[in-house]
Amino acid sequence: xxxxxxxxxxxxxxxxxxxxxxxxxxxxxxxxxxxxxxxxxxxxxxxxxxxxxxxxxxxxxxxxxxxxxxxxxxxxxxxxxxxxxxxxxxxxxxxxxxxxxxxxxxxxxxxxxxxxxxxxxxxxxxxxxxxxxxxxxxxxxxxxxxxxxxxxxxxxxxxxxxxxxxxxxxxxxxxxxxxxxxxxxxxxxxxxxxxxxxxxxxxxxxxxxxxxxxxxxxxxxxxxxxxxxxxxxxxxxxxxxxxxxxxxxxxxxxxxxxxxxxxxxxxxxxxxxxxxxxxxxxxxxxxxxxxxxxxxxxxxxxxxxxxxxxxxxxxxxxxxxxxxxxxxxxxxxxxxxxxxxxxxxxxxxxxxxxxxxxxxxxxxxxxxxxxxxxxx
Amino acid sequence: xxxxxxxxxxxxxxxxxxxxxxxxxxxxxxxxxxxxxxxxxxxxxxxxxxxxxxxxxxxxxxxxxxxxxxxxxxxxxxxxxxxxxxxxxxxxxxxxxxxxxxxxxxxxxxxxxxxxxxxxxxxxxxxxxxxxxxxxxxxxxxxxxxxxxxxxxxxxxxxxxxxxxxxxxxxxxxxxxxxxxxxxxxxxxxxxxxxxxxxxxxxxxxxxxxxxxxxxxxxxxxxxxxxxxxxxxxxxxxxxxxxxxxxxxxxxxxxxxxxxxxxxxxxxxxxxxxxxxxxxxxxxxxxxxxxxxxxxxxxxxxxxxxxxxxxxxxxxxxxxxxxxxxxxxxxxxxxxxxxxxxxxxxxxxxxxxxxxxxxxxxxxxxxxxxxxxxxx
Numbered sequence: 001x002x003x004x005x006x007x008x009x010x011x012x013x014x015x016x017x018x019x020x021x022x023x024x025x026x027x028x029x030x031x032x033x034x035x036x037x038x039x040x041x042x043x044x045x046x047x048x049x050x051x052x053x054x055x056x057x058x059x060x061x062x063x064x065x066x067x068x069x070x071x072x073x074x075x076x077x078x079x080x081x082x083x084x085x086x087x088x089x090x091x092x093x094x095x096x097x098x099x100x101x102x103x104x105x106x107x108x109x110x111x112x113x114x115x116x117x118x119x120x121x122x123x124x125x126x127x128x129x130x131x132x133x134x135x136x137x138x139x140x141x142x143x144x145x146x147x148x149x150x151x152x153x154x155x156x157x158x159x160x161x162x163x164x165x166x167x168x169x170x171x172x173x174x175x176x177x178x179x180x181x182x183x184x185x186x187x188x189x190x191x192x193x194x195x196x197x198x199x200x201x202x203x204x205x206x207x208x209x210x211x212x213x214x215x216x217x218x219x220x221x222x223x224x225x226x227x228x229x230x231x232x233x234x235x236x237x238x239x240x241x242x243x244x245x246x247x248x249x250x251x252x253x254x255x256x257x258x259x260x261x262x263x264x265x266x267x268x269x270x271x272x273x274x275x276x277x278x279x280x281x282x283x284x285x286x287x288x289x290x291x292x293x294x295x296x297x298x299x300x301x302x303x304x305x306x307x308x309x310x311x312x313x314x315x316x317x318x319x320x321x322x323x324x325x326x327x328x329x330x331x332x333x334x335x336x337x338x339x340x341x342x343x344x345x346x347x348x349x350x351x352x353x354x355x356x357x358x359x360x361x362x363x364x365x366x367x368x369x370x371x372x373x374x375x376x
Numbered sequence: 377x378x379x380x381x382x383x384x385x386x387x388x389x390x391x392x393x394x395x396x397x398x399x400x401x402x403x404x405x406x407x408x409x410x411x412x413x414x415x416x417x418x419x420x421x422x423x424x425x426x427x428x429x430x431x432x433x434x435x436x437x438x439x440x441x442x443x444x445x446x447x448x449x450x451x452x453x454x455x456x457x458x459x460x461x462x463x464x465x466x467x468x469x470x471x472x473x474x475x476x477x478x479x480x481x482x483x484x485x486x487x488x489x490x491x492x493x494x495x496x497x498x499x500x501x502x503x504x505x506x507x508x509x510x511x512x513x514x515x516x517x518x519x520x521x522x523x524x525x526x527x528x529x530x531x532x533x534x535x536x537x538x539x540x541x542x543x544x545x546x547x548x549x550x551x552x553x554x555x556x557x558x559x560x561x562x563x564x565x566x567x568x569x570x571x572x573x574x575x576x577x578x579x580x581x582x583x584x585x586x587x588x589x590x591x592x593x594x595x596x597x598x599x600x601x602x603x604x605x606x607x608x609x610x611x612x613x614x615x616x617x618x619x620x621x622x623x624x625x626x627x628x629x630x631x632x633x634x635x636x637x638x639x640x641x642x643x644x645x646x647x648x649x650x651x652x653x654x655x656x657x658x659x660x661x662x663x664x665x666x667x668x669x670x671x672x673x674x675x676x677x678x679x680x681x682x683x684x685x686x687x688x689x690x691x692x693x694x695x696x697x698x699x700x701x702x703x704x705x706x707x708x709x710x711x712x713x714x715x716x717x718x719x720x721x722x723x724x725x726x727x728x729x730x731x732x733x734x735x736x737x738x739x740x741x742x743x744x745x746x747x748x749x750x751x752x
Contacts, residue, residue, distance in 0.1 A: 186616075221622050221626070224623045225623065240613050243596025247597030252632075
């Protein structure tokens with residue numbers, strides 16, 4: 001596996017081996033596969049003796065470096081753990097990123113604990129108001145990125161506009177969509193629909209943001225149709241929508257299995273279909289679409305589902321590597337810089353406009369400098 | 377069909393014959409069934425010649441009274457239509473309720489138009505901060521009421537507490553649940569989870585509200601498990617969740633049909649199952665669970681789905697009759713009066729408490745009057 005385009009060798013991805021329902025066994029098994037079969041460079045963070053013992057079992061003790069972390073965020077620990085446990089495996093992994101010894105972090109720990117710890121340790125990127133968790137929904141033919149799915153419950157309109165920037169950069173790097181179409185999640189397709197925050201965000205987005213392809217409002221039933229590449233919402237609504245989706249898919253599958261069972265004629269077919277149905281349910285369940293990616297911090301954090309087994313961890317490692325190799329943090333920096341959202345920036349822009357206008361009125365010498373227009 | 381328990385004959389339910397994708401034919405067909413087969417008293421509101429012609433076709437011209445309304449809210453008209461069209465069929469039906477000539481209203485017109493018109497004409501019940509739309513979800517074994525599903529996008533915590541009161545009264549009257557368990561929709565089961573509004577609403581509800589059985593926080597994936605009888609949320613989140621649910625169910629069914637089609641062995645079974653699958657999809661689609669009920673106004677408004685055909689309209693008429701006969705408006709009035717939510721009421725309550733405390737300190741004669749406690 002090669003480094004980035006500067007020719008430097010890629011920094012490794014740090015894996016929190018202690019987070020998740022099946023840690024450390026399944027986490028380490030997944031990491032080993034990522035190294036062996038995909039050539040991803042990793043560093044394993046956690047209680048060194050346990051990690052070493054697992055690596056021994058896989059016969060790769062010397063191939064994968066280990067960084068010791070005394071503490072572990074428990075699966076029932078929330079945000080406060082980030083303060084209480086400064087030497088948790090997540091905190092140590094963040095430190096590796098901060099000091100340039102890792103490019104990204106993968107953890108299957110609790111979302112609340114991982115988000116709080118990485119916000120505290122990595123800090124927000126310059127210009128980013130709030131971080132957001134991007135989740136890739138299993139839509140066809142192309143996936144849809146939903147953000148924020150739970151990092152920031154209360155947002156201002158300007159933060160929603162930034163989420164559009166984060167989502168655009170993410171869809172470009174992770175999904176390879178050149179000009180991702182961004183929809184704003186609301187209730188009703190018309191511009192005037194939604195709550196106050198969304199209505200204002202619509203104005204800001206519809207006004208044109210450099211590099212963001214705004215496709216207008218989308219509704220809850222558009223989430224799974226692949227209507228847009230990126231759906232932007234606050235972390236409260238996004239999390240409710242995501243869990244509602246999972247619940248509805250589960251219910252539909254349960255109902256269906258009931259329907260198949262209840263018909264004698266169908267029983268035979270149902271037996272034959274069981275494997276296919278299982279595959280379908282897996283595709284619609286959160287355990288397979290692989291958790292979320294925390295965007296907007298000085299380092300990329302892939303939050304795998306707590307129930308992740310080895311295969312999901314391997315995917316998470318590949319995604320983290322891909323995002324780091326695609327310079328997601330730098331892409332976000334550039335996109336945020338081009339997005340006119342913060343009040344400060346808006347005020348600066350207005351002041352510049354006013355001055356230019358006055359200069360024009362008084363001197364009528366030349367056009368005021370053009371503000372960035374939407375589109376490339 | 378008998379009147380209410382005062383022995384007076386029941387006032388008729390007013391039907392907006394002009395609203396809906398299949399108006400007026402299917403609306404009137406549904407109304408005729410409600411009268412003929414269920415003995416519900418109705419009054420049909422709409423363009424009299426067209427309504428009369430339809431009734432002629434059904435051979436019931438003289439049995440069902442008609443009230444003429446010149447105008448109709450178009451299906452693409454939003455909230456502004458309530459001001460532009462003071463003589464729309466919805467506005468005229470509201471007038472019948474206000475003047476005591478109808479007990480409730482059924483319309484399959486646009487939600488935005490029907491909500492705006494009835495808010496304007498019927499006004500909020502005394503003490504009600506904001507109206508809410510209750511939708512009954514197809515959970516098993518018992519249905520769950522979700523509110524608000526779209527009437528009020530921006531709410532204060534006090535309004536969420538009132539929604540708990542509205543939902544309690546509704547579940548009692550419409551579903552016959554004596555002590556409905558109420559959950560607060562948020563992101564995470566712990567009390568501290570959610571956005572600012574929800575966290576404060578949790579405090580108010582957990583503090584105890586007379587007559588409301590608060591069961592704590594619920595998440596998106598609890599909506600369809602029947603975990604609680606009533607789920608309370610703001611109209612923005614509720615609408616997103618409802619549409620997400622519909623979208624997810626549709627996607628799951630489409631995927632499933634694809635899966636069944638793709639297996640040759642299963643094709644035969646699939647043909648046999650088609651009718652069952654159709655029934656399942658219907659159960660999960662919004663067209664069947666019959667729209668919502670706007671609660672909190674001086675009159676009950678049943679908003680049937682825009683795509684409603686005769687059968688859905690008949691159900692809506694029965695529901696409207698049942699709600700009126702169950703004195704839903706009075707139940708809500710009593711429940712709201714018992715709920716300590718508005719700041720004014722809270723302040724009054726605090727003042728009264730303080731005075732009572734001072735009186736006790738100075739005179740130590742008797743206990744201050746007890747404040748209402750949670751529970752019956």
